[in-house]
Amino acid sequence: MENVIVIGAGYMGGGIAQVVAQAGYRVYLYDSKPSAVDKSLDQIRWSTEKLESKGQLKDPAKEVQGRISATPDLKIATRCQWAFEAVYEDMELKNDIFKELDNICPVQTILASNTSSIPITKLASGTKHPDRIVGVHFSGPVPLMPLVEVIKGDKTSDAVFKASLDFVIALNKYPIKVMKDIPGFVMNRVSSAAFREGFDLVAAGITTVDDVDMAMKWGVGWRVGPFEIADNAGLDTYLRVSKAYKDLGDESFAPRPLLEKIVQSGRLGRKVNKGFYDYTPDGQKTPFDITSLR
Numbered sequence: 001m002e003n004v005i006v007i008g009a010g011y012m013g014g015g016i017a018q019v020v021a022q023a024g025y026r027v028y029l030y031d032s033k034p035s036a037v038d039k040s041l042d043q044i045r046w047s048t049e050k051l052e053s054k055g056q057l058k059d060p061a062k063e064v065q066g067r068i069s070a071t072p073d074l075k076i077a078t079r080c081q082w083a084f085e086a087v088y089e090d091m092e093l094k095n096d097i098f099k100e101l102d103n104i105c106p107v108q109t110i111l112a113s114n115t116s117s118i119p120i121t122k123l124a125s126g127t128k129h130p131d132r133i134v135g136v137h138f139s140g141p142v143p144l145m146p147l148v149e150v151i152k153g154d155k156t157s158d159a160v161f162k163a164s165l166d167f168v169i170a171l172n173k174y175p176i177k178v179m180k181d182i183p184g185f186v187m188n189r190v191s192s193a194a195f196r197e198g199f200d201l202v203a204a205g206i207t208t209v210d211d212v213d214m215a216m217k218w219g220v221g222w223r224v225g226p227f228e229i230a231d232n233a234g235l236d237t238y239l240r241v242s243k244a245y246k247d248l249g250d251e252s253f254a255p256r257p258l259l260e261k262i263v264q265s266g267r268l269g270r271k272v273n274k275g276f277y278d279y280t281p282d283g284q285k286t287p288f289d290i291t292s293l294r
């Protein structure tokens with residue numbers, strides 16, 4: 001059985017650990033905050049049992065759960081064939097992790113980033129083996145969304161790119177190839193543009209978050225609206241991603257001051273039951289007037 005380490009046990013890292021374990025790999029889950037790993041393991045328990053109850057899991061949930069272990073130490077990466085990085089969207093933080101992984105892992109280990117926006121070439125800079133660093137960008141919630149972007153950095157080898165596409169297929173996901181390493185890649189550039197436009201219209205008092213979501217669902221055919229997607233992803237993550245775009249010189253995605261205020265007010269999305277909507281425990285939601293925070 002191949003070993004995989006997932007670094008960062010938040011919303012995405014936990015989901016990646018789950019789908020990798022579902023595909024039969026042994027997974028080690030690492031986070032600098034041990035409580036994040038505990039929370040993630042609880043979520044994986046809940047999610048695998050729910051999938052099992054719907055007949056959507058190949059192996060028994062307990063078996064899948066048994067393939068995932070918490071690890072307090074990055075050094076376990078020395079025994080892994082794959083490392084998936086899913087820490088905060090921060091170029092320096094990610095780059096430091098890749099330098100460390102590159103130092104400790106055997107040269108055959110493939111090092112993948114789940115970054116939403118930062119070019120892989122930048123994350124690989126300063127490493128000795130940039131050819132084994134690749135973007136493998138999952139969509140959230142990972143256990144449910146089939147799309148994964150596989151991004152070729154300027155120095156990613158053809159063999160690593162091909163192995164990553166095959167790995168994604170082995171997870172029963174659909175890979176799309178991103179052949180040029182640009183900020184935001186493909187899916188996020190398109191979806192961030194819709195979010196940005198919707199956000200600016202709401203902030204200007206022209207419409208409301210729920211009407212933008214309805215417009216995209218009933219008018220365009222999206223299954224979920226841009227504000228619902230943002231609440232699921234986490235508004236703190238959205239803010240970090242827009243800051244990363246700005247740092248990369250793309251002003252069009254620069255963080256809006258009102259988005260900063262929403263995050264400062266503690267409205268981080270579904271994980272705290274309040275974001276662009278307020279959520280009740282029974283799943284009801286009511287839109288929040290973001291202009292009230294101006």
Ligand SMILES: NC(=O)c1ccc[n+]([C@@H]2O[C@H](COP(=O)([O-])OP(=O)(O)OC[C@H]3O[C@@H](n4cnc5c(N)ncnc54)[C@H](O)[C@@H]3O)[C@@H](O)[C@H]2O)c1
Pocket residue numbers: 007008009010011012013030031032033036086087088089090093114115116117137138139140232233234237241
């Ligand atoms: N949220 C989404 O929908 C989404 C979708 C695709 C990609 N992404 C990308 O995935 C990455 C993670 O996003 P997320 O939503 O899971 O964020 P998150 O805030 O839920 O989780 C990030 C985790 O990283 C951990 N972490 C921070 N520094 C660390 C370190 N030095 N070592 C180990 N762990 C560390 C944090 O403790 C936290 O648990 C980001 O790059 C984000 O842009 C997010």
